[in-house]
Amino acid sequence: MSGFSSFGVFLQILINGILFGGMYGVAAIGLSLIFGSLQIIFIAQGTMMILAAYFTYWAFTLTSIDPFFCFLLILPIFLGIGWAFYVGLFNKVAAAGKNPSLLLAFGLMILLENLMSVAFTPNTRAVTTSYTGLGLSVGDIQISFTRLVVFLISLAATGMVFLFMKKTMWGKAVRGASEDMRAASLLGISPRKVSSLTFAIGIALAGVAGVAVATTYPFDPYFGFVFSLKALIAVAFGGIGSVVGAMLGGVLLGVIESISSYVISGGWADAISYGAFLLVLMFRPQGMFGRIAH
Amino acid sequence: MGKRLLEVIGVDLFYGDAQAVWDVSFHVDKELIVALVGTNGAGKSTLLDAISGIIRPEKGKILFSGKSLANMKPEEVVDLGISHVPEGRRLFSRLTVLENLELGAFPSRTRPFLKESLERAFSLFPLLKNRIHQTAGSLSGGEQQMLAIARALMARPTLLMLDEPSLGLAPVILKLMFEIVQALNREGVTILLVEQNVHQTLEIADHVYVLKAGKIELSGGGKDLLRNSDFQQAYLGMKG
Numbered sequence: 001m002s003g004f005s006s007f008g009v010f011l012q013i014l015i016n017g018i019l020f021g022g023m024y025g026v027a028a029i030g031l032s033l034i035f036g037s038l039q040i041i042f043i044a045q046g047t048m049m050i051l052a053a054y055f056t057y058w059a060f061t062l063t064s065i066d067p068f069f070c071f072l073l074i075l076p077i078f079l080g081i082g083w084a085f086y087v088g089l090f091n092k093v094a095a096a097g098k099n100p101s102l103l104l105a106f107g108l109m110i111l112l113e114n115l116m117s118v119a120f121t122p123n124t125r126a127v128t129t130s131y132t133g134l135g136l137s138v139g140d141i142q143i144s145f146t147r148l149v150v151f152l153i154s155l156a157a158t159g160m161v162f163l164f165m166k167k168t169m170w171g172k173a174v175r176g177a178s179e180d181m182r183a184a185s186l187l188g189i190s191p192r193k194v195s196s197l198t199f200a201i202g203i204a205l206a207g208v209a210g211v212a213v214a215t216t217y218p219f220d221p222y223f224g225f226v227f228s229l230k231a232l233i234a235v236a237f238g239g240i241g242s243v244v245g246a247m248l249g250g251v252l253l254g255v256i257e258s259i260s261s262y263v264i265s266g267g268w269a270d271a272i273s274y275g276a277f278l279l280v281l282m283f284r285p286q287g288m289f290g291r292i293a294h
Numbered sequence: 295m296g297k298r299l300l301e302v303i304g305v306d307l308f309y310g311d312a313q314a315v316w317d318v319s320f321h322v323d324k325e326l327i328v329a330l331v332g333t334n335g336a337g338k339s340t341l342l343d344a345i346s347g348i349i350r351p352e353k354g355k356i357l358f359s360g361k362s363l364a365n366m367k368p369e370e371v372v373d374l375g376i377s378h379v380p381e382g383r384r385l386f387s388r389l390t391v392l393e394n395l396e397l398g399a400f401p402s403r404t405r406p407f408l409k410e411s412l413e414r415a416f417s418l419f420p421l422l423k424n425r426i427h428q429t430a431g432s433l434s435g436g437e438q439q440m441l442a443i444a445r446a447l448m449a450r451p452t453l454l455m456l457d458e459p460s461l462g463l464a465p466v467i468l469k470l471m472f473e474i475v476q477a478l479n480r481e482g483v484t485i486l487l488v489e490q491n492v493h494q495t496l497e498i499a500d501h502v503y504v505l506k507a508g509k510i511e512l513s514g515g516g517k518d519l520l521r522n523s524d525f526q527q528a529y530l531g532m533k534g
Binding site: 182188 | 385393404445
């Protein structure tokens with residue numbers, strides 16, 4: 001621990017990393033489900049987060065809807081958007097292979113960025129509530145109230161998706177179809193329905209992560225791409241298609257970033273996380289957590 | 295007649311640009327075991343795929359209980375009562391045995407009977423009951439084939455189509471497999487069996503169609519074909 005002035009500082013940095021990483025984790029679950037089932041690299045995931053962040057911002061600024069209550073509105077809206085994206089766009093190009101889907105997602109990202117920039121101006125926004133500055137002190141350690149709530153919501157979202165996948169018929173159908181869509185259709189599972197459901201859940205999780213961004217960080221319309229990259233790294237850490245793995249991957253990435261920016265410097269945090277990404281792809285392409293996370 | 299369950303009438307089938315089946319007609323009567331035999335590439339699996347709605351005939355008709363299956367998707371065909379165990383079993387290997395079986399009862403018509411169907415599956419395949427929480431991928435080849443058949447039965451089919459159920463099985467298991475097929479048939483399930491294991495198939499089949507290069511070359515009762523000398527020479531490697 002020579003890089004840390006005390007164990008308390010180390011713990012503080014670890015907690016910051018875990019809380020921040022929860023946000024990556026939620027976005028990553030969505031990305032992982034969409035890629036695992038549909039082989040679509042949905043690079044616009046981060047931009048969808050920013051769209052949800054704007055939604056939270058305007059709901060708060062114009063109608064004083066509490067951001068954490070706004071979450072309950074965003075969930076059904078983003079489920080709907082996800083469903084519409086699949087049925088209206090991705091379903092039509094899915095047959096053509098992975099690259100057209102990636103291009104479509106990329107185009108969607110650019111389109112949304114610019115629409116948001118025109119509609120909301122490129123200015124940086126932030127949601128400041130009466131409780132934004134609140135913190136909890138445990139000994140020497142400070143924990144931001146909003147970040148803690150955001151983290152707990154992220155965990156709850158992960159738990160809900162996990163239970164849905166394990167316990168419900170449709171959840172099992174999503175998992176089965178991600179292994180073998182043809183076999184699933186022979187059992188009566190409609191590929192179109194199961195794919196649009198997967199996409200809807202993935203986008204709804206971007207919505208959850210977007211509320212998290214809005215309440216904890218300033219953002220602008222172009223802030224999303226970095227989140228997509230971070231979520232992709234978290235997916236690689238966690239192993240594709242694994243709900244718990246993606247969350248753990250996000251938390252791990254948050255911790256790596258947090259520690260490396262303290263020990264070395266902020267500029268190195270990205271270099272180190274991308275470096276870790278490459279190492280994982282080279283040596284553990286199935287993810288860090290193996291079978292337990294499935 | 296009222297006995298016709300499945301009728302395939304003059305179908306032409308293509309895989310991509312290549313024609314795999316030429317003007318094939320056959321039928322399956324209720325409560326029988328009907329088999330399609332022939333060498334690899336004769337078009338047997340292609341016919342099953344067409345019945346399931348995975349591929350569409352360029353020409354011809356497929357009727358199930360007198361109803362045309364044209365333009366039906368696989369998920370709709372299974373809801374009518376046709377279950378297809380595809381070649382290679384295609385289990386969900388990362389899902390547990392129980393989850394695989396539950397998904398077999400996915401159609402809303404069959405979901406209310408989930409418990410009953412599970413009990414029936416375990417009474418037919420007692421081996422599976424001890425493995426319900428294992429992943430399907432961890433089962434042996436024979437167990438996987440049993441699970442594939444059990445999963446298809448969860449949809450309570452009137453017609454069960456089995457594509458090469460004996461493939462890769464040890465002789466003891468293979469014998470058991472044919473016994474199970476007969477047992478299911480005695481319970482009233484109509485069977486359409488695709489096999490390369492000609493000898494055993496002929497022993498149990500009520501009617502057999504022999505396919506060669508996408509056409510029906512010969513047909514008849516299973517036991518009759520066993521005694522037919524042309525057939526013996528061509529398919530059983532016996533001198534007439």
